[in-house]
Amino acid sequence: MKKIGLALEGGGLKGGYQVGSYYAFKKCHIKISGYVGTSIGSFNACLLASGQAKDLLELWQNLEPGKLLDINQEFADYINGKQKMIKALQGLNSTVLKTIKQKGISTDKLRKLAEDLINKESLYNNKKDFGLITVRLHNFEPIYIEKKDIPKEQLVDYLIASCSLPIFKLTPMIDNEIYIDGGFYDNCPIKLLIDKNYDTIYEIRINGIGRNRNVAKKNSKVITIRPSRNICSILELNQEKIKENILLGYYDTLRVLKKYDGYKYTFSKISNIFIKVITRKISKRYMSRIRNFFKAKSNKETVIKAIEYAMNYFKISPYHVYNFGLELRHIQNNYLKNYKTKNLIFNFLKKLRIF
Incomplete structure (x- = not known):
């Protein structure tokens, strides 16, 4: 049987697009054997690999990013580049400045969400491949890692490590090392699936910020799916825009899988x-x-x-x-x-x- 895999790009709160994309594969009865990802893509990949697509969809449909990350629109606009630096630095009461002075956004709520939501038993007991990438900070070494090499008790550590943009509070986690977002080295780790000789790999792009690496495809066929329209920003607080991304991901992917016509419709x-x-x-x-x-x-x-x-x-x-x-x-x-x-x-x- 041919092996088909999904590689999910990093891109913060644009990640809902990938959930819609998955449901298009389900609609077309295409069996996925493995999921890999970077940053938010690794989180999505983990839940899909554990068979929790329904939980993942419900999470994205009801997500309140401001509460989850303890940020407001001012900080989101600053990170998304909608405000000039000078405005962000006006006054010590600025949310932006407070966060910077505290050395980043706390990942405590994100960690708790992952611990509560992910069914580790299901992930480790099924045959679906799962993998991610993160980067060890002190020597900037990329860490491509598969499920079988991730200790169960360190799974969430690796997910947080893969998602660790500099806006987050960076603290030692795995082997007392600090890790940063995998997108600093490879924002869509198809390498993990190519190395396992997958026949077809669909890379689900979300126009995230990160490095895109040219990887020898060997015998794998790589098909790219990306947004046909502008999608939300990396730190998007508008729930309706996040929900719309899910729909866009579904129809963009359906167009590819069914070989339908159209560009934006x-x-x-x-x-x-x-x-x-x-x-x-x-x-x-x-x-x-x-x-x-x-x-x-x-x-x-x-x-x-x-x-x-x-x-x-x-x-x-x-x-x-x-x-x-x-x-x-x-x-x-x-x-x-x-x-x-x-x-x-x-x-x-x-x-x-x-x-």
């Missing part, structure tokens, strides 16, 4: 014959103009990007699998029929003919 498979039919009234010159607008490589790409342009403009939800023909008629009849405009793309969509 998801459409069931569109045939080239159908594209020829609906563009039969469009002159080559006009089509070329629209193609250049989208920098598209084919008529099919042009038509898809045109309808996505309209769907985005009219605020149509991206979280659905659409039938292209039905959606085109819906937009033509409900949005564009009486819509007087000189908009190049809208006028192009009006000219497409299904019959």
Whole structure:
């Protein structure tokens, strides 16, 4: 049986995207043999490897990052780069300055959450592979480690070590050493799965900050899935944005697994014959103009990007699998029929003919 693995990139509170991605694999009945990750990706990978996908989903759906990390919006904005340093340093009462003076955010609540939530017996007793990466600070040595080499009583230590960005209070943990976030060396450790001769590896990217390493793929096929839209920041306090990431991860992954069409929206498979039919009234010159607008490589790409342009403009939800023909008629009849405009793309969509 072919082995399929997931490698989950680090990226803080963007990590909910990976939960949605997992559920797309489940929807497609694809069996995953192993999970590896960096930082938040290691935490997600651990719970998935222990068979706790439902617990993980509930956690992300109800997550209150501000309470978990004891931070407020001021600190989140500072870390996310939305405020200038000078503003953060105004006054000794600043939450940012207090946290810096205390040498970082405490990981106590995060540690307790992991201890309470992770079913260690399930993780160590099942056959799913699990691994992570962290970095030993004093010599900047990367530590790639698998489940079989992690003592059960040190599991949470290794997870915290993999998640230890400099914003956290760094204290000696494993062998009385200080460890930092694995993303400083490898933000998506596909190496762990390649070394175990996995046939197919899906790396679930979340646009995290960290180093991306070029690894020899050997005999493994590596497929990348990444957000089709902007997702939340690393320290995101808005619960609704975090929940939206889960949906985005699901539909982006479903599009890849089912080979659906679309770029920012998801459409069931569109045939080239159908594209020829609906563009039969469009002159080559006009089509070329629209193609250049989208920098598209084919008529099919042009038509898809045109309808996505309209769907985005009219605020149509991206979280659905659409039938292209039905959606085109819906937009033509409900949005564009009486819509007087000189908009190049809208006028192009009006000219497409299904019959």
